[in-house]
Amino acid sequence: MASVSAQAQEFFNRYEQLKAIEQTKNLLIEVSSSFSRILAKKLPNSSLNSEYYVVNFNSAVLQDLLGRITELEDAYQRERLDHDRETRFNREVQMHEMELMEQLTRFKTAMDQEPFVIALLDGDGMIFRDSLVQQGEKGGKDAANQLWLAIRDYTSETFTNIHSPKIVARIYANVRGLGETLFKAGIIDKLSVFEDFVRGFNGGRLLFDFVDVGSGKDRADDKLAGKLSSFSHYHHETLKLNLYNCHCQQIFLGCSHDNGYARLLEDNLADIELTRRITLLEGFPFERELASLIGSYRVTKFETLFRESKITPLSNHTWENAVTTSNSYSSSNIGHPNSRAVSRTPSNSNGTAATTSAASATSGSSSTTPATWASTIAASASTTFKDLTPSKPSTPSPPVIERNKYGQRVDRIDFKAAPKDELNRVKKLKLCNLFFLLGDCPNPNCYHTHDYKLGKQERMVLQVVARMTPCHFGTECDDATCIYGHRCPLSEAGKKDCYWGSNCRFDADAHGIDTNIVKLTKV
Template identity: 30%
Template sequence: MSKALPSKPAPSQDNILAFVHRYNDLMRVRDSTDKLIEGLERALEQETGRLQGELHSCQIDLADANASRRELEQKLSHTESEMLSLYKENDTYKVGGSGGDSGRCAHLGSDAVASFCATCQIIECLRYVLIDGDGLLCWQFQDAWIRQGVEGGKKAANALRSSVARQWADKSRDTQIVAKVVADWAGLARSFRGYDLRDFATGFTQGHVAFDFVDIGSGKERRAEPKIRDNTRWHLRNQNCRQILLGVAPEGSYSGFLEDLFRTDPAARDRVSIIEGGVALTADLKATGANTTRLDRDLFRADKPVERIPVHAVSAAVGRTASPSGSVTSSGGGANSSTFSYAHAITNGTPPPTMSIPLAPNKPSPRPPRTSPHGTTTNIPSPSSPSSPQYQKIPPQQPDWNPGARGLDEPIIVNVAVMDAVKKRKDTDKLCNNHFLRGPCAKGDGCNFVHVYKPNAEEINAIAVLARQNPCTHGQDCENWECIYGHHCPSIRDGVCTHPYCKFDEDQHPPGTKFTLVKSGR
């Protein structure tokens, strides 16, 4: 009988549980791995979509850039071709001068070039008007324009432009007119004492977009003539400049300039003309052979103008000694009051110390006619009495001294009898300086002086002399050329201040001045 084999031992409960735990751990790890893989796949899909979108945009931009580049290359090639044609056309102009215009653009087929050449055709018709204001305004310009201030300047600009335009009204092309007036405003203000010259200059500049009134300052080195000469040479170099009109004074030194210009550039003779006014050209200017142009009569005076001191002479006179002058007695004659200028009161040169000259009984005032507060213009009356009135220049002497930037105040010629009558008014019977010299008094009824009165021109001069006895608060820094007050002591005679109660400071007297009354502080 065979022996029975032993049976395998049954797995214990603990081993089974251990396997279960290990299986559960493995499943948890597998689930975590699956989630990680799913997350990575989602992120990868999102990033891939974004990159594909950017790639598509870049491809579109690249296509646009290539198209734009090709278009710009075509435009550049076309523009270079046009520029080459224009360079050749410009060389043709330089060689051909100002000859015929037909066929100039025949070889240019581009519409853009044709349009450009049409524009050039207009620019070719530039006409320049260069005016020496220091001379022309003094000698030939209508005083009425100056007297009207801003409106007069605008009217003068429009009249000048219209007159120049009519000179070429029969031409087929439009004319562009450019005008420039160069002048020493301060000097002109002295020559046109009493007129609103700065307002006139403003109106002239505002009258047209291509019109300018330029202040070149004062001083010998700043005169208008060099500016006119340099501007003429400059514009002659412009091939589009067809004509230059020069408005110059008869006393200027332009003849030498024109002779030199025509000698070095013979073609300039056909492009430069001199404007003729009321004053005939000097023999020197005529000898240059320059063309002349006479503009409308309403622009420049047609009669012989009043002799005025040129602006540069006015400026230079500040540092010179004026002739001492005592009383001037008139002895009859037929002087016309309309032909007198305030500039007669400015000395020029050094005449004898004392002189007596015959003056007309109806001697006019050295100050221009002025408008009273009531709107009426007062002129100097013609004395009808047989006795000859005496006139005196105040101050009687101009010292050889320059008080500062403004210079010496211009003398005023007064009627001695009228001056005495005005000085005799006392206290509340005195005539108000501000009211009669500058317009309605700002104090109105609060002023203690006389307003209700109509002084004649000689009384106005007397009031002006008395107002000069009061110092201007701005002194030599005063920029108002119509200022009624004094800017230095007007009572100097033979080195002595003759005013016993002079209100001016010591530095407002010439060096070494002696005083009739010693004041405190001196």
């Protein structure tokens, strides 16, 4: 508006100038006429030359004045056209400015609607306290409600500009693998307890989800960031999706146990607006690389919700007196029939199941010599197996894990050689894999069968059955006694798919494994 007023004043000034020139012209004409009359009176008898001079003078003055007037009129018309054009342009600009302001108001109103804060947690490390997990479904609901209250209170105290936001929570974890870890550590007495906990958490709050990402060491990482790019690809994508969402006011990122998130967070250090949108949630103490970023991000801790120490599995010293199971298989055999028969005794007074080795009871610390596959079948068909080989005192060699050139674990086992009918029959027996293959079941309330008299051939088939269950740590597993599978039994070397496709229980990295062994890792 100020620019329009200035232009109007300028045009008014030009108009006044033209008006003054017009008045000057009229005055000159009058002066010229008066001069001619005076001259005629004073020189009545003047010669023709003097008359000619006066006439020419008057004519020249008039021509000059008329030329000036024409130029001024043309200039005036041009200025007037420019002024009209400027007026129309300014009016259009004003109207466009008003439309933009209305759009901004609508956008601001839309952006301010449905604000929310979100908690993105790597559930493989951000583990709820034992007292909550052990309550099953009720504990899951309590955990969801307590997490909701903790986020609400922290948000209202810290972010006064965020008014009544919705609270969303996404926990990504390998539910089965985490349940087995809790079970082996003695925190829960059966796997179904943790499954009930997850179900209770999902039902505790409308916008709270405990997402099962399946097996694989870093699947939870993958789900959590849009690493903030492959919690690595999925986790990062989820994080980026919310990080640049105008409705998302704050992200609570729970990943204190894994240095892999450090690279993700370092990418945003240059943008202070992005770092302000992330609050690091501490469970386990921050790993070294993450600890170096604490000064750049806001940090909080919900002490009553999450464990502050990592889970310690129960000691496996009881396995040393139980059967010795080989986890290596050749292409011509499924397993080594060198394990001693194990019998289960009732639980003792403090609830720990006791195991005894029949071979140990008769021969003390004597060791056994592996039998052949053929001899095992023949022996199991005729009579019970007895190992009468004299003991050979020797220092046991440390267990080894065979790996390919990529460092991936390779378990020597030919799944195709296992008889399908026998596999299906053994599966239906619902045997406890831990008890029959490792010699001990740490869960006194285990609902699987323990009192079955397992034959040697059945035991080797059970080893194959156990390998069909994915290991939580995948091909990077370094537990020599691990009985679970580290590669898909239906996948062939070099092929990244199998019969089950995307529905396969095994991670994509567990397909197409190169089975050529190039190195051994001593444990």
